[in-house]
Amino acid sequence: MNTIYHIMELLLPFDYIRYDFMKNAFLAVLIIAPLFGLLGTIIVNNRMAFFSDALGHSALTGMAAGILLGVADTGISMLIFGILFALLLNKIKHSGIVTSDTVISVFSSFSTAIGLVILSRGGNFSKYSALLVGDILSITPPELFRLLFIFIITLVFWGVAFNKLHAISLSVSLAKSKRMPVALIDNLFVVLVAVVVMLSIKWVGILIINALLILPAASARNLSANIREYHLFSILFSIFSGILGLVLSYYLDMAAGPMIVVIAALLFFTTLAVRPFVKQ
Amino acid sequence: MFRRKLSIVFCIMLCFSIISFGLISAFGRKPVDVSKDDIVVVASIYPVYLITKNLCDGVDGVHVVNLTENLTGCSHDYQLTTKDMLMLETADILVINGGEMELFITGAAEKLSGVTIVDSSMGISFLSGNAHTHKEDSFDPDKNDKKNNSADMDKQSSNTQKNEGIDVHDTEIHSSINGHIWLDMVRYEKQIAAVAEALGKIDTAHAEQYFANAERYIMEVETLYKEYQKKLAELQDLEVVLFHDAFYYLCDTYSIEVLHGVDLDAESALSAGELAELADEVRFHNVQYFFAEEATGDAAVQLAGETGSSVIFLDPITSGPDKLDAYLTAMRQNLDLLFNCCKTKK
Numbered sequence: 001m002n003t004i005y006h007i008m009e010l011l012l013p014f015d016y017i018r019y020d021f022m023k024n025a026f027l028a029v030l031i032i033a034p035l036f037g038l039l040g041t042i043i044v045n046n047r048m049a050f051f052s053d054a055l056g057h058s059a060l061t062g063m064a065a066g067i068l069l070g071v072a073d074t075g076i077s078m079l080i081f082g083i084l085f086a087l088l089l090n091k092i093k094h095s096g097i098v099t100s101d102t103v104i105s106v107f108s109s110f111s112t113a114i115g116l117v118i119l120s121r122g123g124n125f126s127k128y129s130a131l132l133v134g135d136i137l138s139i140t141p142p143e144l145f146r147l148l149f150i151f152i153i154t155l156v157f158w159g160v161a162f163n164k165l166h167a168i169s170l171s172v173s174l175a176k177s178k179r180m181p182v183a184l185i186d187n188l189f190v191v192l193v194a195v196v197v198m199l200s201i202k203w204v205g206i207l208i209i210n211a212l213l214i215l216p217a218a219s220a221r222n223l224s225a226n227i228r229e230y231h232l233f234s235i236l237f238s239i240f241s242g243i244l245g246l247v248l249s250y251y252l253d254m255a256a257g258p259m260i261v262v263i264a265a266l267l268f269f270t271t272l273a274v275r276p277f278v279k280q
Numbered sequence: 281m282f283r284r285k286l287s288i289v290f291c292i293m294l295c296f297s298i299i300s301f302g303l304i305s306a307f308g309r310k311p312v313d314v315s316k317d318d319i320v321v322v323a324s325i326y327p328v329y330l331i332t333k334n335l336c337d338g339v340d341g342v343h344v345v346n347l348t349e350n351l352t353g354c355s356h357d358y359q360l361t362t363k364d365m366l367m368l369e370t371a372d373i374l375v376i377n378g379g380e381m382e383l384f385i386t387g388a389a390e391k392l393s394g395v396t397i398v399d400s401s402m403g404i405s406f407l408s409g410n411a412h413t414h415k416e417d418s419f420d421p422d423k424n425d426k427k428n429n430s431a432d433m434d435k436q437s438s439n440t441q442k443n444e445g446i447d448v449h450d451t452e453i454h455s456s457i458n459g460h461i462w463l464d465m466v467r468y469e470k471q472i473a474a475v476a477e478a479l480g481k482i483d484t485a486h487a488e489q490y491f492a493n494a495e496r497y498i499m500e501v502e503t504l505y506k507e508y509q510k511k512l513a514e515l516q517d518l519e520v521v522l523f524h525d526a527f528y529y530l531c532d533t534y535s536i537e538v539l540h541g542v543d544l545d546a547e548s549a550l551s552a553g554e555l556a557e558l559a560d561e562v563r564f565h566n567v568q569y570f571f572a573e574e575a576t577g578d579a580a581v582q583l584a585g586e587t588g589s590s591v592i593f594l595d596p597i598t599s600g601p602d603k604l605d606a607y608l609t610a611m612r613q614n615l616d617l618l619f620n621c622c623k624t625k626k
Contacts, residue, residue, distance in 0.1 A: 019365070021388070130384075137362060137365055244296060252303065252304065274292070
């Protein structure tokens with residue numbers, strides 16, 4: 001870890017990089033941002049924005065379940081609950097009984113309410129309110145490695161299954177006719193999103209995690225004409241807003257997570273404005 | 281085509297960077313003017329900041345900062361900002377209140393190196409958090425009294441000690457230590473002494489000044505305490521309901537009996553069942569006063585409307601002006617409000 005710190009100090013001769021917590025946060029942004037940019041592309045394509053939002057909110061219930069069961073590390077209960085939640089939501093969504101936005105809304109509000117009911121027992125919700133906004137500055141090296149690990153898994157998954165994933169997002173029936181394991185790939189993808197969301201929610205926060213997933217990809221979609229551009233721009237925007245947001249929050253004394261989202265949102269509006277000139 | 285797009289993307293990013301740079305140079309943080317030899321003492325929350333500021337008053341080369349300067353409510357839901365982290369990194373001494381008041385620091389504190397942490401609650405006994413008496417066993421006032429006293433626990437011996445099922449070291453939702461010790465003037469004096477002693481050990485050169493300041497400040501607090509001791513003697517047979525954990529200590533100072541304590545945060549509300557139960561209890565005991573903090577007093581006002589009791593808004597001294605005598609002023613105001621209860625007491 002010290003070698004990495006040393007390299008960062010050499011490469012980035014700025015005032016803020018002197019502090020270990022800024023180095024950790026910087027590294028976290030460098031891992032989380034491309035990860036979110038990547039996942040966001042498919043989430044936006046598949047119109048799953050609301051889905052990932054619901055997933056973020058279920059973190060509250062995961063944490064509450066962990067506390068009820070007396071799990072020492074609520075991160076584990078959040079992770080398990082997130083995965084189950086994503087799979088169940090996906091199953092009901094595909095059963096086609098109720099329209100998907102209704103199902104998601106029901107799940108989202110239900111899980112948020114359960115979480116709030118349990119966590120606010122005895123008027124102690126404030127203990128957990130940190131989860132709402134997140135705190136990227138308190139990330140530690142072991143947690144960074146955990147994020148790096150899931151980042152690598154995501155890259156591998158992308159390498160192996162992206163074409164299938166893309167085919168499914170274009171047309172499910174087409175993918176089925178090509179004998180692709182549609183349900184499996186789809187479930188794997190939502191599990192991956194669930195794991196990424198649950199592992200990073202403590203740093204990013206429930207209220208803004210979805211913005212980070214959606215905004216870079218949405219901005220990239222405004223400009224790109226093919227999948228390659230789409231990915232490249234999404235990751236670029238994601239990293240850019242992450243770093244700029246972090247640096248701005250340092251100098252202007254504002255919370256880092258929301259600042260990153262503000263930058264990402266402004267990028268989205270800018271790309272929306274220049275879109276007519278690019279896509280002729 | 282792709283190249284054009286890429287250049288547009290980079291142009292956008294460049295514009296954003298330039299605007300940000302402008303913002304930073306216009307509104308950005310100016311570095312704190314501290315010379316290298318200065319000792320930086322960071323106080324975690326307002327009450328300990330007031331102690332530290334008083335102790336370091338007139339001491340050269342010591343710089344006192346309040347970590348949670350912008351805090352308005354209780355410290356339980358505070359979030360460290362980048363600036364706070366920075367301040368902690370540059371600090372030589374960190375003075376904390378203790379008693380789980382600084383949960384927001386725990387994560388960061390592990391990473392701090394070269395900072396000496398001074399716990400002002402060393403050797404001071406805590407009341408247990410959310411101690412509350414139930415309807416069934418509160419009909420007998422003596423029994424009730426006993427319970428309140430047994431909630432008094434010594435910090436050092438509390439590892440094994442349990443109070444009616446409440447373990448102070450258990451971090452479960454319902455049971456935590458009540459850390460607002462500064463609202464009891466006697467405990468506050470002990471805090472002053474503890475911080476002065478710790479500062480004197482670390483910064484031996486100024487030890488005498490710290491001790492002299494401590495003596496002066498403790499005297500001031502003691503005078504205030506004594507002044508109201510007689511005036512408030514009548515309050516001892518008064519029963520109150522508290523809407524903030526902090527006021528347990530204020531009641532503890534002058535032995536005011538607490539019938540029930542409701543700990544409310546800005547985010548949580550009383551459930552209908554709790555409210556009804558509380559209203560019955562209040563009526564049964566004919567409780568005349570509710571002690572609440574202005575910011576979170578809505579429930580108290582609501583209940584008062586139901587039962588005809590009066591709400592008294594006290595200051596938990598979790599935030600306030602940056603003045604040396606801020607504690608004494610706020611405390612005097614609290615005591616005056618209590619004194620008014622006595623006067624109007626039927």
